[in-house]
Amino acid sequence: MSRNGRILVAMSGGIDSTVAAVMLKEQGYEVIGLTMKTWDYATSGGNKKETGCCSLDSINDARAVAVAHGIHHFILDIRDEFGDYVIDNFVDEYMAGRTPNPCVLCNTHIKWSALLKRADKLDCEFIATGHYAKSRLENGRYVISKGVDTSKDQSYVLWGLSPENLARTMLPLGKYRKTEIKELALSWGYDDLVKKSESYEICFIPDNDYRSFLKRKIDNLEELVDGGDYVLTDGTIVGKHKGYPFYTIGQRKGLDIAFGKPMFVVEIDPASNKVVLGEEHHLQRRGMLVKNINLQKYASIPTEGMDVVTKIRYKDKGAMSLITPEIDGNGMNTVFYHGVNAIAPGQSAVWYEGDDVIGGGHIYRSFDVE
Numbered sequence: 445m446s447r448n449g450r451i452l453v454a455m456s457g458g459i460d461s462t463v464a465a466v467m468l469k470e471q472g473y474e475v476i477g478l479t480m481k482t483w484d485y486a487t488s489g490g491n492k493k494e495t496g497c498c499s500l501d502s503i504n505d506a507r508a509v510a511v512a513h514g515i516h517h518f519i520l521d522i523r524d525e526f527g528d529y530v531i532d533n534f535v536d537e538y539m540a541g542r543t544p545n546p547c548v549l550c551n552t553h554i555k556w557s558a559l560l561k562r563a564d565k566l567d568c569e570f571i572a573t574g575h576y577a578k579s580r581l582e583n584g585r586y587v588i589s590k591g592v593d594t595s596k597d598q599s600y601v602l603w604g605l606s607p608e609n610l611a612r613t614m615l616p617l618g619k620y621r622k623t624e625i626k627e628l629a630l631s632w633g634y635d636d637l638v639k640k641s642e643s644y645e646i647c648f649i650p651d652n653d654y655r656s657f658l659k660r661k662i663d664n665l666e667e668l669v670d671g672g673d674y675v676l677t678d679g680t681i682v683g684k685h686k687g688y689p690f691y692t693i694g695q696r697k698g699l700d701i702a703f704g705k706p707m708f709v710v711e712i713d714p715a716s717n718k719v720v721l722g723e724e725h726h727l728q729r730r731g732m733l734v735k736n737i738n739l740q741k742y743a744s745i746p747t748e749g750m751d752v753v754t755k756i757r758y759k760d761k762g763a764m765s766l767i768t769p770e771i772d773g774n775g776m777n778t779v780f781y782h783g784v785n786a787i788a789p790g791q792s793a794v795w796y797e798g799d800d801v802i803g804g805g806h807i808y809r810s811f812d813v814e
Contacts, residue, residue, distance in 0.1 A: 448471060448472040448473045448474075449473060449474065449569055449570070450473070450474040450475075450476065450566070450567060450568045450569065451468055451473045451474070451475055451476070451568055451569070451570045451571065451572055451614065452476050452477075452478055452559060452562060452563040452566060452568040452570070452571045452572070453465040453468060453475055453476070453477050453478070453515075453571070453572045453573070454478055454479075454480065454555065454559055454571070454572070454573045454574070455477040455478065455479050455506040455509065455510065455517070456479065456502060456506065456574070457479065457499075457501070457502030457503060457504070457505035457506040457509075458502065458505075458574070458637065458640065458642065459625065459626065459629050459634070459637040459638060459640065459642075460574030460575075460576075460617060460625060461506070461573065461574035462505075462506070462509050462574075462629065462634060462637055463574065463617065463625050463628050463629055464572055464573065464574040464616050464617055465477055465509065465510070465513070465515060465572075466509070466513055466628075466632060467616050467628070468572060468614075468616060469513055469514075469515060475513075475515045476515065476516045476517075476518070476566055476568060477506060477509075477510045477515045477516065477517040477518070478517075478518050478519075478520055478559065478562055479502075479503050479506045479507070479517070479518070479519050479520070480519075480520050480522055480555065480558060480559075481503070481519060481520065481521045481522065481523060482522055482523060482526040482530075482550070482554070482555075482647060482648075483523060483526060483527070483647050483648040503519060505637070505640075507519075509634075518562070520558060520562060522554065522558050525554060525558070526550065526554055529549070529553055529554060530546050530549055530550050530553075530554060530648075531546075531648065531661070533546070533549055534546050535658060535661050535662065537790045538654070538658055538689040539662075539689055539714065540714060540790075541688055541689075541712040541713065541714035541789070542788070542789040542790030543692045543693065543788040543789070543790040543791055544790045544791075545601075545758075545790070545791055545792050546646055546648075547601055547646070548601050548603070548604055548792050549604075551601055551602060551604065551605070552604030552605060552738075553604075556571075556605060556609045556613070559571045559573075560609065560612060563612070569612065570612050570613070570614050571612055571613055571614070572613070572614040572615070572616060573613070573615065574616075574617055575591075575598045575601075575602065575615055575617065575618070576591035576592075576593055576596040576597055576598045576617050576618060576620075576622070577589065577590065577591045577597065577598050577599040577602055577615050577618050578590070578591060578592075578599075578615060578618035578619065579610055579613060579614070579615050579618070582741075585607060585740065585741060585742070585743070586607055586610035586611055586613075586740070587610075587740055587741045587800050587801065588602050588603070588605070588610065588740055588800070588801040589618075589798075589799040589800045589801065590796075590799040591615075591617070591618045591619075591620075592618065592619050592620060592621060593620065593621040593622050595622070596621075596622050599794075599799075599801050600755055600758050600792065600794050600804075601758065601792075602801070603738060603740070603792060603794045603801055603803060603804030603805075604738050604804065605738075605740070606738065607740070610740070626638050655689075655690045658689055658690075665687070665689070666686075666687060668687075669686075669687030669688055669689060669690075669717055670686060670687050671684050671717075672684065672685050672687065672688055672716070672717030672718055672719065673685070673716075673717070673718050673719075674699075674701060674718075674719055674721055675718050675719070675720055675721070676720070676721055676722065677710065677720060677721075677722045677726050682701065682721070683701045685699075685700075685719045686700075687717070688712050688713070688714050688717050688718070688719055689714075691709045691712060691719050692709065692712075692788060693709055693710065693711070693712065693727070693786050693787065693788040693789070694708055694709065694727060694785065694786030694788065695708065695709040696708050696709075699721070701721075705723070706723070706724065707721045707722065707723065708721065708722060708723070708724060708726070708727055708786075709721060710722040710726045710727050724785070727785045727786045728783035728784065728785055729780075729783060729784065729787045729810040729811065729812060730779060730780050730783050730784075730811075730812055730813035731777060731778060731779040731780065731810065731811045731812070731813050732756075732777075732778050732787050732793065732807050732808070732809065732810040732811065733770070733775050733776075733777055733778075733807075733808045733809050733811070734775055734776045734777075734778055734793045734804075734805040734806065734807055734808060735774065735775040735776075735805055735806055735808045736805050736806045737775065737776055737803060737804075737805040738803050738804060738805065739802065739803035740801050740802065740803050741797065741800050741801065741802045741803070742802060742803075744769075745767055745768070745769050745776065745802075747768070747769060748768070749766045749767060749768035750766070750767055750768075750802075751764065751765070751766055752764075752765060752766075752767055752795040752796060752797060752802055753765070753795070753796040753797075754767070754778055754780070754793055754794070754795055754796075755793070755794045755796065756784065756786075756787055756788070756791060756792075756793055756807065757788070757791055757792075762796060763780050763781070763782065763784050764780070764781045764782075765778050765779060765780045765781060765795075766778070766779050766781070767779075767795055775805070775808065776805060778793060778795075779813055787807060787810035788807065789807050789808060789809055789810070790806065790807065791806070791807050792804055792805070792806060792807070793805055793806070793807050
């Protein structure tokens with residue numbers, strides 16, 4: 445046994461997880477690598493070469509690193525579990541007129557669970573990933589905070605992790621910038637990984653065409669949803685669209701209808717198959733109801749509310765807001781001090797106090813404030 449104990453590291457074959465594993469090895473941990481196979485793109489009928497963390501090339505890259513550094517390496521096939529939960533939710537959310545974030549769902553309910561189950565079997569006290577975020581223990585609670593490299597910060601996608609999961613999670617890259625990670629990789633001879641393109645697409649949609657994916661998953665989808673009305677905010681019918689699941693809040697391109705000025709999707713009504721269009725100012729909202737809450741930094745939010753910075757999407761800079769618990773305990777109201785654009789139901793809302801993640805949840809609906 446090494447001097448720091450045994451740790452299970454999620455190795456995707458990319459530069460970040462590779463550096464995390466080797467870094468921990470050099471710090472004196474007995475590192476065991478685990479590569480998870482979450483999706484086989486060939487089974488979805490796509491026409492693009494499989495890329496990203498689930499590809500054969502990525503699995504081979506992870507194994508090669510493990511062999512070179514004397515790291516025991518395992519491959520874990522979780523395609524069935526992933527498909528049943530993440531894919532089904534992805535499809536259901538679009539069919540409900542919402543815009544899902546499958547990466548958050550996968551982290552929260554699939555990857556961490558799979559890592560910890562295998563960690564227990566391998567007598568590993570901790571698990572580690574290559575996320576750019578930090579974690580610490582404060583007042584008896586584990587707190588996620590932003591990584592030093594704000595351009596790569598991934599704290600937003602970790603809001604759903606439970607205190608029990610955080611207690612056993614190490615995030616070794618949180619105190620480094622991406623440039624430093626590349627320098628480390630080069631010093632270890634991993635020039636190819638530094639040059640390797642990083643995929644920001646959803647792992648099961650490497651061609652980035654979620655509409656075609658939905659069509660392949662649902663028989664006769666186009667017949668079910670085609671021909672609905674485009675309507676303006678005043679209810680005026682202005683044309684026909686291709687089906688409400690194929691649109692997202694804030695979308696401007698691909699509407700196939702001309703107005704002589706920029707128009708955006710401002711609302712989606714699945715019950716009537718209507719897509720509401722408006723100008724950019726129609727996208728502004730002052731509030732939203734957030735459900736499926738997970739709190740990290742605090743056990744609860746005061747009934748009188750709390751001032752926070754709220755992010756409504758991954759690359760969002762965040763906006764000052766007041767959060768207050770719903771009286772029935774079934775959600776959190778978030779009211780912004782200034783209107784924000786394109787609040788999309790289904791996406792994650794994450795609340796920050798400084799660099800710390802207070803918690804988050806799924807956006808249920810947006811509303812205006814008098």
